Amino acid sequence: MTRVLIADDDGVVRDVVRRYLERDGLDVSTAGDGGEALQLLGSDEIDVAVLDVMMPGPSGMSLCRTLRERSGYTLPVILLTALGEEEDRIAGLEAGADDYLTKPFSPRELVLRVRSVLRRAPAVRSAPDLTIGDLRLSTASRTVTVAGTPVSLTNREFDLLHFFLTHTDTVFAREDLLRLVWRWDFGDLSTVTVHVKRLRAKLGDRHRVQTVWGRGYMWTSAIGGPDATV
Template sequence: MTRVLIADDDDVVRDVVRRYLERDGHDVATAHDGTEALRLLSSQHIDVAVLDVMMPGPDGLSLCMNLRRGADYTVPVILLTALGEEDDRIAGLEAGADDYLTKPFSPRELALRVRSVLRRSPASAGVLPQDIVSGDLAVSTASHSVTVAGRPVNLTNREFDLLVFFLTHADTLFTREDLLKRVWRWDFGDLSTVTVHVKRLRSKLGEHHRIQTVWGRGYLWAAGAPGPGR
């Protein structure tokens, strides 16, 4: 059974979301602030963390950033925010969140998004080579690890799935809509999610990335030498 953490200072939100997720068959842990959420994340196995951006203690954004600094902690994170501006949503994605939901939200939609982040993506499912090499970039799908010139690179689950998808579909152009559906199986979502994850991959891989932007159309991973495509 998967264990989901719900961290929100609103008692009603925690209770309603907990009931929906338990109905879906999840084991649910709850926290009323960031301090309690951090304790649970440090002491228990959590499969998905749903974090309120505005809760007291370390807020959801801070918790997400701290989790992503840990080399081995790749738990999927969904942020809950009352802020609806694009810059705020992008800030959450850049902090390493896998998804976000703006309040007020449908508990049913949150349950669907939890199911989505738990589902193994096509990029990491099926028959894939255990080792993928592109120049100095080496990926192990078996150990879920990435190295660049022998140096370990810490990727979130979403970033790892996107990289594997690119590597196994080199020189093929994909729109942002394609990537949402084919990499993460999302039939809904903000296209800026793709933009932010591409940006983060480029930053983490540095000059070794081969992601090219085809303006107005989408992205592709060039099989040739790395280039500065942005």
């Protein structure tokens, strides 16, 4: 059974979210602080982690960064935050989170977001591997290498790269990418902006993600095109 970790120092939040997730057929582990969450992540078979940004020692943001620093560790992470400013949400995404929700939130929406991140991995694994120059993307292992060197991507970054590589030379607005990659019909468009920025940084000069001003982004098949910026 799919297992979700809920880590939040608010017992009411943990209990309500647990009941909604269990009602949806998911197995749930809970933690009241970052230390307990880290122990569960190290000992349990967790499929997705929902972490409170401001819980005590270590915080959800710190835990997310720690998880992303582990080579090949692509556990989906959803951050819960009481901070609604755009800078705070972007900071969470830059820490490697796949998604975030701002408190107060609908427990049912959280269930939908959990289902969304969980269904991303199987959707791509059956597709063939992709090679463009010295960039290789393996759908079976969900790994990416550049000139034989592994590139650590989150699940969302991997899915975004896979989408670009299978839809080259086509412009997609941020709204389109949010719907086609994230499978959201609504959401903060800065989520897409941050993920494109991170993908470019991780691929370095091997990326071919171009900004088409006023329209969106595309992966160009042309070699040696101008550098793009967000």
